[in-house]
Amino acid sequence: MSAKLGAEFMQPDSAAPGGRRKTLLRKLWSQKYLQVMALLGVAWMIIFNYIPMYGIIIAFKQYVITHSIAEAPWVGLDNFKAFFEDEDLPLVIWNTLGISLLKLIIGFPLPILFALFLNELRSIRLKKAVQTISYLPHFLSWVILGGILATWLADVGIINHILMALHIIKEPISYLAEPKYFWGIVVASDIWKELGWSAIIYLAAIAGVSPDLHEAATIDGAGRFQRMWYVTLPGIKSTITILFILAVSGILNSNFDQILVLRNSLNESASNVIDVYVYQTGLVNNRFSYSTAVGLIKSLIALVLLLIANSVSKKINDTSLF
Amino acid sequence: MFKLNRRTAGDVAFDAFNVLIMLAVCFVTLYPIWYVLVNSFNEGQDAMRGGIYWWPRIFSLESYEAVFRSSGIMTAMGVTVAKTLLGTVLHVFFTAMVAYAFSRRDLALQKVYILIGTVTLFFNSGLIPYYLLIRDLHLLDNFLVYIIPAMFSFFDLIIFMTFFREIPDGLEEAAKIDGANDFSIFVRVIIPVSMPVIATIALFHGVYQWNDYFTGMIYINNMDLQPIQTYLYRIVAQSSSNQMASAMPGGISKNVTSQSIKLATMVVTTAPIVIAYPFLQRYFVKGLMIGSIKG
Numbered sequence: 207m208s209a210k211l212g213a214e215f216m217q218p219d220s221a222a223p224g225g226r227r228k229t230l231l232r233k234l235w236s237q238k239y240l241q242v243m244a245l246l247g248v249a250w251m252i253i254f255n256y257i258p259m260y261g262i263i264i265a266f267k268q269y270v271i272t273h274s275i276a277e278a279p280w281v282g283l284d285n286f287k288a289f290f291e292d293e294d295l296p297l298v299i300w301n302t303l304g305i306s307l308l309k310l311i312i313g314f315p316l317p318i319l320f321a322l323f324l325n326e327l328r329s330i331r332l333k334k335a336v337q338t339i340s341y342l343p344h345f346l347s348w349v350i351l352g353g354i355l356a357t358w359l360a361d362v363g364i365i366n367h368i369l370m371a372l373h374i375i376k377e378p379i380s381y382l383a384e385p386k387y388f389w390g391i392v393v394a395s396d397i398w399k400e401l402g403w404s405a406i407i408y409l410a411a412i413a414g415v416s417p418d419l420h421e422a423a424t425i426d427g428a429g430r431f432q433r434m435w436y437v438t439l440p441g442i443k444s445t446i447t448i449l450f451i452l453a454v455s456g457i458l459n460s461n462f463d464q465i466l467v468l469r470n471s472l473n474e475s476a477s478n479v480i481d482v483y484v485y486q487t488g489l490v491n492n493r494f495s496y497s498t499a500v501g502l503i504k505s506l507i508a509l510v511l512l513l514i515a516n517s518v519s520k521k522i523n524d525t526s527l528f
Numbered sequence: 529m530f531k532l533n534r535r536t537a538g539d540v541a542f543d544a545f546n547v548l549i550m551l552a553v554c555f556v557t558l559y560p561i562w563y564v565l566v567n568s569f570n571e572g573q574d575a576m577r578g579g580i581y582w583w584p585r586i587f588s589l590e591s592y593e594a595v596f597r598s599s600g601i602m603t604a605m606g607v608t609v610a611k612t613l614l615g616t617v618l619h620v621f622f623t624a625m626v627a628y629a630f631s632r633r634d635l636a637l638q639k640v641y642i643l644i645g646t647v648t649l650f651f652n653s654g655l656i657p658y659y660l661l662i663r664d665l666h667l668l669d670n671f672l673v674y675i676i677p678a679m680f681s682f683f684d685l686i687i688f689m690t691f692f693r694e695i696p697d698g699l700e701e702a703a704k705i706d707g708a709n710d711f712s713i714f715v716r717v718i719i720p721v722s723m724p725v726i727a728t729i730a731l732f733h734g735v736y737q738w739n740d741y742f743t744g745m746i747y748i749n750n751m752d753l754q755p756i757q758t759y760l761y762r763i764v765a766q767s768s769s770n771q772m773a774s775a776m777p778g779g780i781s782k783n784v785t786s787q788s789i790k791l792a793t794m795v796v797t798t799a800p801i802v803i804a805y806p807f808l809q810r811y812f813v814k815g816l817m818i819g820s821i822k823g
Contacts, residue, residue: 233636239710240629244641247626250680254661255648261657275660320553323546332550338809339554342561345801347739349757353764353794354560357567362578364563398557430542463742467761488656489746501654509650 265499271492278495285499294478302479305465306457308393314453317401318446321408322434337409340402348399352467355395356382382468385476392468392477396461407449408442415441447525455512458504480504568592568795572788591792594784601793603752604759607744608797611674611755612737619733620726622679627688628714645682662747673747674755678737684729691725692718727811738801756797763790 234241260275265285267278289295320340327333343351358365359381366378381387419437428436460479469477478486480500488497512527520526567575571588579585595601630641667673695718703713719726744758763786 230636237632237634237636237710240632240635241637243625243711243714244629244635244637246622247630247680247685248641248644250622250626251644251648251682253665254677254680255651255653258653258657258661259651261660262653264657264660323549326542326546327550328543332547336550336554338806339557341809342802342805343557345735345739345805346561346798347741347757349739349741349761349764350794350798353760353790354564356764357564357791358560360578362576364581367578398560401553402557429536429538466742467764484655489659494656494660498654498656501656505652505654512650 262498262502264495265502267495269495269498271494281495285496286503288496289500289503294483297475298478298480298483301476302458302460302481305389305392305460305479308389309396309461310453310457312393313397313400314450316397317404318408318442320401321405321412322438324405325409325412325438326430326434337402340405342402343399344403346399348463348467351395351399351464355391355468359391382470383472385473388468388473388476392461392464395468396464408445411442411445412438443523444525447519447523448527451512451515451519451527454515455508457511458508564791565795568788568791570788571783572785573783575788575791576785588783590784591788592796594789595792595796598789600751601756601759601796604754604756605796607671607753608738608755608757611671612734615675615678615737616730616734618675618679619681619684620730623681623684623729624688624719624722624726625711625714626680627685628692628718629710630685631689631692632710645685648682659746668747669750669753671753674737674740674743677743678733681733684733687729688722688725691722695721724811727808731805731808731811735801756793760790760793760797764794 264275264278266280266282267275268281268284269275269278324333324336327336346354357363360366361378361380365381366375369375370378379387381391415438419441420433423433423437458480460481462481462485465477465479465482466485469482481504484497484501484504487493487500516526516528563581566582566584567580568591569587569589570580570584571586572591574586629635630638630645632638635641662668662673662677665676667676699717699721700713703717708716739757741755741757741761744754745761748754748758
């Protein structure tokens with residue numbers, strides 16, 4: 207999506223080396239309206255993106271809310287040590303990775319498969335209708351979806367009703383109250399919500415595969431499945447790779463919004479993920495420094511994962527984000 | 529000549545199978561929404577028994593009446609409408625304005641500006657430092673917390689920039705000869721020709737504003753300032769119907785339950801998005817393609 211960010215948009219500098227500063231000042235003045243417009247955006251980014259970066263130093267301090275960040279005493283790596291000694295840590299890591307890996311293994315290929323099959327529909331009208339319908343859940347909030355799920359999974363809800371009618375279960379189950387169902391609910395509801403939306407980008411890529419290739423393959427006697435496998439799929443390989451890199455780097459992100467809505471005190475042993483842990487310790491229990499340290503560890507690991515995934519993919523198939 | 533389009537038996541079977549799968553996907557997508565809808569139109573007490581799948585058993589509008597009479601829900605709805613309208617207009621205008629400046633080929637210091645923005649895509653300071661910033665800016669318990677921190681997005685800026693780069697220079701030059709400055713060129717020339725991408729970003733951001741519950745949950749304590757999604761979160765996720773019950777005026781019919789009001793609130797909250805979305809769909813698909821293929 208955001209491949210080749212910076213470089214793509216940069217223009218060569220026109221300023222000559224001699225008298226550069228003067229030329230620059232004159233140029234800045236001549237485009238003063240444009241510069242003000244740009245600087246307003248830069249100012250926003252400095253305030254909302256860069257100033258909080260300074261706040262990260264409270265991870266190395268013992269910050270209390272009544273004092274300023276500068277006044278708080280330094281404590282070195284104490285907050286980081288505390289995290290690695292925390293007895294919740296193994297479970298938090300297990301839940302975070304478990305949910306993310308399931309989403310990656312099941313949730314990543316499905317939109318590709320969906321896009322491949324959608325592309326093979328002969329009726330344009332049906333194709334449009336399926337697309338319109340499949341995008342719709344993307345626009346519902348997780349709060350609404352939490353409400354829908356609660357209705358479905360309730361004791362008198364449709365899931366219990368069907369399973370009891372089929373004699374698979376005898377008693378209604380409170381799914382959201384049992385940790386063992388939590389991961390499944392999270393992964394399934396995420397797929398339900400985002401399947402169609404995630405497929406858009408693959409559909410765009412599929413549309414870019416040359417029809418000549420399909421024609422040639424057909425003449426060679428390739429069937430529909432064979433063309434999907436040998437023509438379309440390789441044709442969108444670079445798109446898949448880039449989205450996969452992004453997915454891997456986001457493996458410690460467990461879709462905070464979603465889990466916050468679905469979790470409760472009964473399913474905590476399966477729903478406590480890093481983001482929830484940061485939120486709980488930081489904003490609910492007011493352990494600001496500790497929570498910031500945990501968040502910082504998370505961002506660093508995510509960055510390292512991004513770099514690793516990027517360089518691996520560069521070596522293997524010459525596609526990379528940067 | 530070799531006929532490419534002749535369909536074999538395998539092709540026919542494939543197509544039939546494919547259509548079936550797609551219809552199944554559509555059913556699985558739509559049915560949960562339908563299920564909530566029909567249950568919300570059923571009388572509350574009766575709905576508690578379950579078993580309503582296709583059509584209300586005892587049709588009733590009482591839950592909706594209760595929703596529209598509840599001042600708590602209506603205040604939250606008002607906050608949501610206000611933050612969505614104001615937030616979207618400001619986000620689109622401000623982000624597009626910065627994107628236009630960034631996209632101009634002759635902009636001095638362009639490299640520096642774009643580097644500053646690109647870094648923000650990869651580094652995130654985390655929840656607590658951000659919370660402290662919001663506090664220090666006096667945005668806690670302030671309506672502007674919905675608007676100002678959401679006014680700009682570098683990701684959306686990239687989508688705008690990609691679009692603006694395609695606009696022929698001649699348009700701007702003509703305006704310049706007429707004596708217009710860069711800002712008025714942006715307002716009078718660029719905005720009118722950029723409606724597809726503006727509609728796309730407006731839709732995305734509008735949906736974000738409409739659906740966001742997290743901002744209201746952590747930065748707002750004043751109940752009169754909470755948006756409808758936060759309100760719903762408090763009753764759906766924390767399954768405490770206290771707030772809902774206290775928001776209800778006395779003398780509510782006994783046929784209405786906290787569950788049925790919850791469903792009706794969910795429907796009322798979602799309806800505007802579902803209604804607006806088919807009209808905007810053609811824009812956002814186009815706009816998303818611009819952003820994804822080029823980017």
